[in-house]
Amino acid sequence: MAGLNSKERMAIPFVHMPLNPGEKRIHNFDEVPIGYTAEQAMQEARRCIQCKKPGCIGGCPVGINIPAFLELIEEGKFAEAAKKIRETNFLPAACGRVCPQDKQCQAVCVVGKKGDAVGIGNLERFAADWERTHGTFTAPVIPAPTGKRVAVIGSGPAGLTAAYELRMRGHEVVVFEAFHRGGGVMVYGIPRFRLPLEIIDEDIKMLENMGVQFVYDMIIGNVLSLDDLLVNEKFDALFIGTGAGLPKMLGIPGENSNGVYSANEYLTRIYLMQASHFPRYTTPIEQGKRVGVIGAGNTAMDTLRTAKRLGSEVTCYYRRTRDEAPARTEEVEHAEQEFLNWKWLHNPVEIIADANNNVKAIKCEKMKLSDPDSSGRRKPVGTGEFVTDEIDTIVFSLGCDVNPIIPATDKEIRINKWGIVMVDKDTNMTTKEKVFAGGDVVTGGSTVILAMGQAKTAALNMHKYLMGEIKWDISKISTDPNASGIVWEGKNK
Ligand SMILES: Cc1cc2nc3c(=O)[nH]c(=O)nc-3n(C[C@H](O)[C@H](O)[C@H](O)COP(=O)(O)OP(=O)(O)OC[C@H]3O[C@@H](n4cnc5c(N)ncnc54)[C@H](O)[C@@H]3O)c2cc1C
Structure with missing residues (x-):
């Protein structure tokens, strides 16, 4: 052929x-x-x-x-x-x-x-x-030790990639992870029916075999500060890969009722804490017969399909139509094959609870799309017509902001007004000397491969910095709080 x-x-x-x-x-x-x-x-x-x-x-x-x-x-x-x-x-x-x-x-x-x-x-x-x-995998050969020690904070795709690239250049690498196992969103967000756990576990085992050390249950910023790592623990450089795990909500009445979750919490309970096997595992999940998921991005599709597998009747609420759903087409198609209900053009305005503060209904305004504006975008506008559906569990799936703990506890790390860590776009240096960053923490919620690409750039520049090939230079990092984080331009560097 x-x-x-x-x-x-x-x-x-x-x-x-x-x-x-x-x-x-x-x-x-x-x-x-x-x-x-x-x-x-x-x-x-x-x-x-x-x-x-x-x-x-x-x-x-x-x-x-x-x-x-x-x-x-x-x-x-x-x-x-x-x-x-x-x-x-x-x-x-x-x-x-x-x-x-x-x-x-x-x-x-x-x-x-x-x-x-x-x-x-x-x-x-x-x-x-x-x-x-x-079994055809051959373990990579690690070069002679450079004598430099680096700490990687977070073990999502960004942290794991940084650890791999730095270890492959002969540095001693310690990964600090807040949870009790590694993998980040690949383990506690993306469902097993899309990404089996053993795949990530094998990749982490490979890093361990390469000599990368993992320290779990360690929240940097709370237990140890960046300065503790640099001064007391004598790391020569740090990589921040703490992701975007701070859920967004709508700010509508009733959001604090029992039975309301963010997608992050819901998926973490199920996939990381094994809540679907409660009481065999200690974390519970309160999931009723009818589950409503708000949003139509990839995370919403994962939440809908997970809830369905736990045996509920599941409905997606989204204020635009299927055509504007931000999820990948394939994800929507796969979800559609799984007997879910779709309430397009429904904008949730209130969560209604009973006397014990347990969710009992969701109230939505029916929407219609405006004529296209100058950019061709059609906005959802309210029709003034409202519907109320009985519901037992609600999951908000509206995306996430950057994890705030490290910037909140170290003021030398500059962030923009959305909390994204500002870095030099060529080297991934942050505004604190010896500290680099990559992944969702510098882009906002993004993708596995973009997190990896960012981490790779950061790791290559960390290596150059550690070996004295480049100097610390943050003159190009914007001081404008409105400046965006790193944006993928559709081409690798
Ligand atoms: C439900 C869901 C589905 C997704 N599906 C896809 C998909 O199909 N394809 C795709 O490409 N992308 C997908 N994404 C996005 C993708 O998972 C992320 O873009 C990617 O994981 C970002 O990698 P990261 O390493 O920057 O952060 P994360 O994966 O978030 O990892 C960050 C790690 O840092 C740890 N951490 C946070 N703070 C601290 C601290 N202070 N100290 C120590 N550790 C800390 C966290 O516990 C976590 O393990 C999905 C996201 C979600 C939520």
Whole structure:
């Protein structure tokens, strides 16, 4: 097949990812996509036309050499394909599952201009799973110690990537994590039916085998300050990767009733604290027969589908229509296959509680969309008509702000008015000497792969700083509280 020309390759039909059927999967937390067989993967990889100037590499925030790994899959060299991905991405099994490829590498795939883009994410997942299940992974070789000690705060994708990159350069690395296990949102937010726990656990085990030390149940800012780490614990540099875990609410009456959760709390209780197995595990979850989820982003889809798996009748409330839902199309489609109720153009205005302050209903104003404004955007406007639905549990799923503890306890760390940690956009240096930052804490709630890309930039510059190759320079960090955090420009650096 190697001799196929571009036209012949583009004529090969897209290989759809096989899925567990909706009626079965709502009764368990098994992964929804089943994964490609070897034959399906080779067939899909054949659709890549090996562009001379591949846009997909620039479209990946960590710059994976996509055409090279696709060619290896086409040739049946699966272990080599995984190795190729690992040159720039040390979490391929996770990224193959949760990256928004439709907005990144696949969005710029030339094949996609006349049909379906090459299934890059599905193939990344295939190669990574092949490596896991066939034991072909080879542990990286760590260079001689540099004598420098670095602390990484937070063990989400940003923290894990920073730890990996710094360890790969010979530094001693200690990761401090507030929770009792590592992985950040990949473990306590993204549901198991999209990202199985064992994948993250294996990646953390790999870091431990590389000599990275993990300290759990340690909230930096509360128990130890940044200065404690720098002065008393004698770390030479710090990386802040504490994410965006501060939930947003609507500020409507009744939000403090019993049975109202933020998505963060709800998902953390279920996935990190195993609340669905209460009383076998000590954390409970109060989930009634009818659950209402407010919002229509990716987190809302995860919350809706999780609540459904716990046996409730589940309804999504969103003030715009399905077309404006911020969730990835695939996430909405998967959710739609799972027998949920959708109340588009419904704006919650009040949570109604009974005499014991337990939620009993949600009141919404029906909305309509305005005519498009100059930017083409249609705003939701109230119609003056209200509806009230009986409900037992409500989960707010409206996004999150940056975790505030560290900036609140160390005034040398500059933040903007939204609480985002300000950094030099080229080096990820913060305004406090020796302290770098990356991930959601510098972008606001974003994605796994962007967090990894940020962390990689930070780690490479930390290394240069530690080795005396660059000096501390924060002259380019904005002092304007309205300045934005780091924004992905659709191309890696
Ligand atoms: C429900 C949900 C679903 C999502 N789905 C997707 C998806 O499908 N695809 C995708 O790409 N992205 C998704 N995201 C977004 C993605 O998970 C985040 O962008 C990413 O995890 C950010 O990584 P991070 O390392 O910056 O932060 P986090 O993953 O938030 O990790 C931060 C870590 O720091 C720890 N921490 C915080 N404060 C302290 C402290 N003071 N001391 C010590 N430790 C601390 C936290 O406990 C946490 O473990 C989702 C997010 C949510 C909430």
